[in-house]
Amino acid sequence: MQVTIDKHSGFCAGVTGAIRRAENELQQTGQLYCLGDIVHNGQEVKRLEDLGLETIDYDDLRTIHHARVLLRAHGEPPSTYWIAEQNGNTIIDGTCPVVKRLQERIAATYNAHKHDDPRAQIVIFGKRGHAEVIGLQGQTNNTAIVVEKPEEADALDFTRPIYLFSQTTKSLEDFHRLIDAIEAQRSGFFEWHDTICRAVANRVEQLKQFAREQDVVLFVGGTKSSNAAVLFNHCKDANAHSYFLTSPEDLTQDLLDDCRQADKVGICGATSTPLWLMEQVRDKLTKLT
Numbered sequence: 001m002q003v004t005i006d007k008h009s010g011f012c013a014g015v016t017g018a019i020r021r022a023e024n025e026l027q028q029t030g031q032l033y034c035l036g037d038i039v040h041n042g043q044e045v046k047r048l049e050d051l052g053l054e055t056i057d058y059d060d061l062r063t064i065h066h067a068r069v070l071l072r073a074h075g076e077p078p079s080t081y082w083i084a085e086q087n088g089n090t091i092i093d094g095t096c097p098v099v100k101r102l103q104e105r106i107a108a109t110y111n112a113h114k115h116d117d118p119r120a121q122i123v124i125f126g127k128r129g130h131a132e133v134i135g136l137q138g139q140t141n142n143t144a145i146v147v148e149k150p151e152e153a154d155a156l157d158f159t160r161p162i163y164l165f166s167q168t169t170k171s172l173e174d175f176h177r178l179i180d181a182i183e184a185q186r187s188g189f190f191e192w193h194d195t196i197c198r199a200v201a202n203r204v205e206q207l208k209q210f211a212r213e214q215d216v217v218l219f220v221g222g223t224k225s226s227n228a229a230v231l232f233n234h235c236k237d238a239n240a241h242s243y244f245l246t247s248p249e250d251l252t253q254d255l256l257d258d259c260r261q262a263d264k265v266g267i268c269g270a271t272s273t274p275l276w277l278m279e280q281v282r283d284k285l286t287k288l289t
């Protein structure tokens with residue numbers, strides 16, 4: 001049996017950067033707070049917590065003083081920075097540079113229009129309540145309209161100017177469906193910005209190709225990760241013998257039997273899946289088969 005780990009799977013540059021910052025800080029001080037899970041993968045969070053990382057929420061942030069607080073790759077709204085500074089906390093900013101640039105573009109559009117054209121609608125194509133989207137809305141004093149799917153375009157006022165941006169991890173295809181829906185109905189000004197991160201957009205096709213080349217696919221991901229859920233569905237579409245695992249412990253007898261009958265077993269994961277976890281799955285699979 002040939003076991004291959006997909007070379008495109010694993011952390012994107014943004015997540016890798018935030019984790020490096022955490023590791024550097026922890027090496028120096030042995031203690032660091034992180035606002036929210038640094039990555040949607042329980043095992044990686046646990047590894048960093050063992051090094052001294054402590055995950056906190058927004059209520060905790062209001063009560064801690066003179067501490068070092070890491071912001072993860074998703075980014076944060078301006079209010080998070082103010083709250084941290086008021087309590088004398090030092091921000092270690094792990095915001096992905098791609099997300100940072102998007103925040104700046106949205107803030108610039110908001111500031112350019114808030115006085116001279118208050119009818120302008122800033123629209124964010126994204127998932128309501130997602131950390132990145134909360135950070136983006138914060139750039140507009142929470143006035144931006146969030147649209148989750150192209151079918152929700154009807155909620156917009158097509159007589160007023162529309163400035164459209166996207167959360168970095170949304171589907172390119174759906175984004176263009178939303179653009180088409182707005183174009184078809186608008187009578188006012190419309191400007192759109194393709195702000196989808198290609199690290200994720202390209203991964204779908206690469207993953208489908210990888211899944212098609214295997215007899216059995218073991219997809220490793222966290223149950224809290226929306227990116228893992230989306231990518232796993234693509235895997236299943238490309239190869240019906242695809243299975244979702246959170247760790248090597250999920251290699252059940254049935255699954256091992258399935259793998260034993262395969263010539264090629266592929267291991268892949270989401271942008272939140274650490275390489276070491278995929279390697280553990282490979283090692284256990286190789287040992288047991």
Ligand code: SF4
Nearest residue numbers: 012014096098168197
């Ligand atoms: S998916 Fe892209 S934008 Fe999002 S954190 Fe990763 S590299 Fe940054």
